[in-house]
Amino acid sequence: MKIGTLSWEFPPRVVGGIARHCEGLAKAQIQQGHDVHLFTLDFPGSPSYEEMDGIKVYRASTELGHPNFLTWVLLFNHFLSKRMADLTQLVDFDVMHVHDWLAAFSGITFKHYIKKPMVLTVHSTEVGRAQGLHSPDSFSINGIEWWATYEADRVIVCSHSMKEEICNHFNLPEKKIDVIPNAIDSSKYQISVDRGAIRQRYGVGWGEKLILCVGRLVPQKGVEYFIRAIPQIAQRHPEAKYIIVGEGWSRDILEAEAKATGHADKIRFTGFASDREVINLMTSADALIVPSIYEPFGIVALEGMATGVPVVASKVGGLAEIIDHEKTGLFVYPRNIDSIAWGIDKILSDPDHARWLTKNAKEKLHKAYSWEAVAMKTVEVYRKVVE
Amino acid sequence: MGENHSFRTQPDEQPNQLRLLIMLHNIGATESTKALTIDQIAEWTRMETPELQGHLQKLIDLGYAQLLRSEEKDKFYLTINGIRKVLSLYS
Numbered sequence: 001m002k003i004g005t006l007s008w009e010f011p012p013r014v015v016g017g018i019a020r021h022c023e024g025l026a027k028a029q030i031q032q033g034h035d036v037h038l039f040t041l042d043f044p045g046s047p048s049y050e051e052m053d054g055i056k057v058y059r060a061s062t063e064l065g066h067p068n069f070l071t072w073v074l075l076f077n078h079f080l081s082k083r084m085a086d087l088t089q090l091v092d093f094d095v096m097h098v099h100d101w102l103a104a105f106s107g108i109t110f111k112h113y114i115k116k117p118m119v120l121t122v123h124s125t126e127v128g129r130a131q132g133l134h135s136p137d138s139f140s141i142n143g144i145e146w147w148a149t150y151e152a153d154r155v156i157v158c159s160h161s162m163k164e165e166i167c168n169h170f171n172l173p174e175k176k177i178d179v180i181p182n183a184i185d186s187s188k189y190q191i192s193v194d195r196g197a198i199r200q201r202y203g204v205g206w207g208e209k210l211i212l213c214v215g216r217l218v219p220q221k222g223v224e225y226f227i228r229a230i231p232q233i234a235q236r237h238p239e240a241k242y243i244i245v246g247e248g249w250s251r252d253i254l255e256a257e258a259k260a261t262g263h264a265d266k267i268r269f270t271g272f273a274s275d276r277e278v279i280n281l282m283t284s285a286d287a288l289i290v291p292s293i294y295e296p297f298g299i300v301a302l303e304g305m306a307t308g309v310p311v312v313a314s315k316v317g318g319l320a321e322i323i324d325h326e327k328t329g330l331f332v333y334p335r336n337i338d339s340i341a342w343g344i345d346k347i348l349s350d351p352d353h354a355r356w357l358t359k360n361a362k363e364k365l366h367k368a369y370s371w372e373a374v375a376m377k378t379v380e381v382y383r384k385v386v387e
Numbered sequence: 388m389g390e391n392h393s394f395r396t397q398p399d400e401q402p403n404q405l406r407l408l409i410m411l412h413n414i415g416a417t418e419s420t421k422a423l424t425i426d427q428i429a430e431w432t433r434m435e436t437p438e439l440q441g442h443l444q445k446l447i448d449l450g451y452a453q454l455l456r457s458e459e460k461d462k463f464y465l466t467i468n469g470i471r472k473v474l475s476l477y478s
Binding site: 009013014015016043044062063064065066067068069071072102216217218247248249251271272 | 405409410414415417418431432450467468471472473474475476477
């Protein structure tokens, strides 16, 4: 099939999980013999066109700006559309696949222009990310999301909790939605890592414990609750150190929270880290905490499972579908510092049990979450709308 | 951050540095070739120059913005970390 994919983020423009999702899916589609043309936005140092593992990547440069984010989104969609318009003269696409509301305007335009079906993947919703609609921009984004689900021939979500969310919130018929989980390339995680050297580089000495948290520093990730749990964890495990990986608009607030715990000397914020460095850290950590309060899927939990680090996660959204409590990881209550402290203490206090959890987690991962399976299921969705 | 925090507040409620960071991104100051002078930034943001200088310096100190020195006039643009910080608001 000739697949046109639209996403506002694609490596190296990595913001959240969408870039990695699009990369994993497109690579697997290429391996299965499909022709993938991916339209995205420019990023410093990246060419306007390149082939990445067979994926034809077109990066649109936004030549006009505006201080208001929504206006800027409309402007960049115009430049995305221009890029696509040029290509549709040369390529007869079978389907357009749009990821999230940010690229929806271009996708909807092309659905009507080339008279080909449009599939939409909803990775998250505004009402979920913002935990409500608190501003005119949020209301507009919510409206665009609804509009995109209405215009789409089929809608893909990554978990049953997301399916329920968009059915209820957008009054979307269940039969229009397919649930296809995310995946990871597990071969990326089977690398040799010098744990001692990595831990030393981050100031974690012999006999000390390393607790890792990886994610965008935005409230939906619940990092503040993890930080507030640190004094309780430190009482039981004074030797523990805490590394928080990621960038985001609430970083300053979280750094202030960390200072307020009285344990700031044990807490390190690394900022954005490369995929390789995240793997290094996960492989070297004693526990990975995923304290999200809203999580449509939770790919970081899969990454943790692949590296063999015990995962402690909030029982929310997609996380609740990835982890089996006391079998492949531990669940804690979201927004609950006592529960988070309990989960981490349990992992650190019982290394044999933690090892058993990680062994089970790896087995489940290999059976259930591969990009090959995701690509096949996604192409099945395309066939439903093409035929 | 309280229990009922708003993830995306109105521009007027955002701390001025974050607001400036978002505006610099949205008006396109995302690479050295697209760097803007302080006068150009003041026109877009409607901030007074002394206030703007203070915020820009803070953004530079935090690693979110970069100063491009030139013989004519200094210019400013966002670093990759600055871009990622802005995009985290909307993803």
